[in-house]
Amino acid sequence: MQPPGRARGLPAEAYTSDRVLAWERERFWRRGWVCLGRADRLAGPGEQAGLDVAGAGVLVVRDASGQLRAFRNACRHRGHELVERGCTVRRPTVWCAYHAWVYRLDGTLRHAPRFDPPPGADLDLLPVRSAQWAGWLFADLSGDAPPLADVVGDLDAALAPYRPGELRVVATEGYDVAANWKLLVENYLECYHCPSTHPELSRVQRTEGGESFAATGGWLGGQLDLRNSAATMSLDGTGPGSVFPGLDPDAARQVRYHLLPPGLFVTATPDHLVTHRLVPVAADRTRVECEWLLPAELVAARIDPGWAVDFWHTTNRQDWAACESVQRGISGGGYRPGPLAPQEDLLHAFLGRL
Ligand code: FES
Ligand SMILES: [Fe+2]
Incomplete structure (x- = not known):
């Protein structure tokens, strides 16, 4: 790029194209650390929030020990959101409103009504890498971004x-x-x-x-x-x-x-x-x-x-x-x-x- 004073801004397509946004979501938003807000927004055990990381749903849960955990916000049955995006709930378990599958706060499947899932099937919620810094919570959807501290x-x-x-x-x-x-x-x-x-x-x-x-x-x-x-x-x-x-x-x-x-x-x-x-x-x-x-x-x-x-x-x-x-x-x-x-x-x- 030329120095400031000579360099020019980006072409229009960089700001208007769905294709460019899709590329940016993959390149920047889902392959690195993205801030999800203040960690103390979920104050007590059982508090759960449905959040949006550039179109991808993330469920953040404060577990019984007080630790924050992040998961993909998609039920392991047929994908219903576990907490509606933009909403916060407080419950002793993670509960899917569609067919009522129940997960523990650590993301493990506890119960599927009137159904015994196939033995050995891993149906726990998919974890999302998360970290905290200075009171803010961050998620890395790719799981392989450099450490947040770097x-x-x-x-x-x-x-x-x-x-x-x-x-x-x-x-x-x-x-x-x-x-x-x-x-x-x-x-x-x-x-x-x-x-x-x-x-x-x-x-x-x-x-x-x-x-x-x-x-x-x-x-x-x-x-x-x-x-x-x-x-x-x-x-x-x-x-x-x-x-x-x-x-x-x-x-x-x-x-x-x-x-x-x-x-x-x-x-x-x-x-x-x-x-x-x-x-x-x-x-x-x-x-x-x-x-x-x-x-x-x-x-x-x-x-x-x-x-x-x-x-x-x-x-x-x-x-x-x-x-x-x-x-x-x-x-x-x-x-x-x-x-x-x-x-x-x-x-x-x-x-x-x-
Ligand atoms: S999609 Fe969640 S219980 Fe069916
Ligand atoms: Fe300004």
Whole structure:
């Protein structure tokens, strides 16, 4: 690829073709670690969630010992989903609603009504490789991706001062965006659009002059400074939160943006984290799960997270509107890939990895 300033974006088909999306699902989404959300979302034994990894169903279960287990979300009888996608249930067993086969929480088949399965038939739920990092749960459908720690690399150290493993989700918001998942990633990786797209954000954060991180592992990211008048990312630059105690003076005045491909954004501000988890639904549709995280002490003190929620909800909607407009522009036949600006260096790095 040519350097930023000369390189061009991807052709329209990369954002509009079902064939390209099918290739990406196999290449990126089902052959590596994909974040499934916070592990503490399933709090107690017997809690079960039906999740979507780029169109593939995954069932996550917290077993009797408190351990999280992941399986393919398909009954070993005739394939009915065990927990409906997007839903959470709490039961002492995994139960298929179609013909009522019952599995233990470790995935082994316990009972098939009025039927003795053939001796020796392995009818246990198919396990999915899973791992946790910093409070997030990840799945690797292929089972042979490099260890999660290798992919995370020094993102672990970069986020350590924010103590992400100890943070609590205080708000969630889901968005259905009519744009290809890569447009959302590309948009996240540059602030070239900020002055024109985000008036509120541009009032509290500088939109240029930041630095990209020299990351090890599979992630990408960069930081931008708060404006002198702002203490945090909120509509008026103030908030009731407190600066994470572990931050050095630079980090206490910066907003740090991290992408863990293919689809987890972790945005670290001086007093809160906000994450976006992408699920590609179709070539031109992406589901986004956004979560706001605060230290447990602030949650216990019942601090209203409105300062962060209002700010990012505003920013999110501006971003999705821009991405949807790009999707429409690209889809109409009148698009020719244009040159990437110097401020789009991270976007350029992302495209170079595809
Ligand atoms: S498909 Fe699950 S019991 Fe028949
Ligand atoms: Fe944006």
